[in-house]
Amino acid sequence: MVDLILGWTGVVLVFIGVFFLFLGSLGVFRLPDLFNRLQAGTKATTLGVVSTTIGVGLIAKGWLVFSLALAIFLLMTNPISSHALGRASYRAGVKPYKGTNPDLYAEKIKKESDQK
Template sequence: MVDLIGSVFILAGSVFLFSAGLGLLRMPDAYTRIQAGTKASTLGNMLVLIGLAFYHPNWTFQLILVVYFVLVTNPVSSHALSRAAWLIRTPMASTTMTDALIDEEERGAGEKEA
């Protein structure tokens, strides 16, 4: 039964990792690709590591450390990549309605002038 539970977690994680790869191919611009890849790969990696913990109970502590590392580094790296893309003026998809960073930049410039 434990092997079945571990297999289900690994299969679910594989589905999310596949969807992350698919998101990288299907999304219209760099920002949505970064978001799709990060969210799906974070969950996919966590599910695969939980599945591995069921297969190898002795590795649980090390796998928890890896899950923690993934939870900390994926969002931070995603933010850094998106911010760098915005700073070098990577174009957004034509369907994007607002650019919150431009709005924030304009408000900051207005406060400096006053």
């Protein structure tokens, strides 16, 4: 009975993950500029991949420890890498979409350069 409940929980988690992965890919197509696409691609994909791996771990019990470790590692590294990408591309001169308001990072850069 417990096995059955865990298995169906895993299936539901996998479906949630696939749905969020679909939303992420839709966002990459639809959103206007690099930063918005990066946000869609990272946020939706982090939740999608984490819930998919945990669901697979619940379905196949032998892999539960591995999938939990994988999920924790993804939760740690995926937002950091996305942050680094966005910051580096802003520094390299990629212009944000013209509706972006307020642009707080530009003010911070200006303050930093004034201090020097």
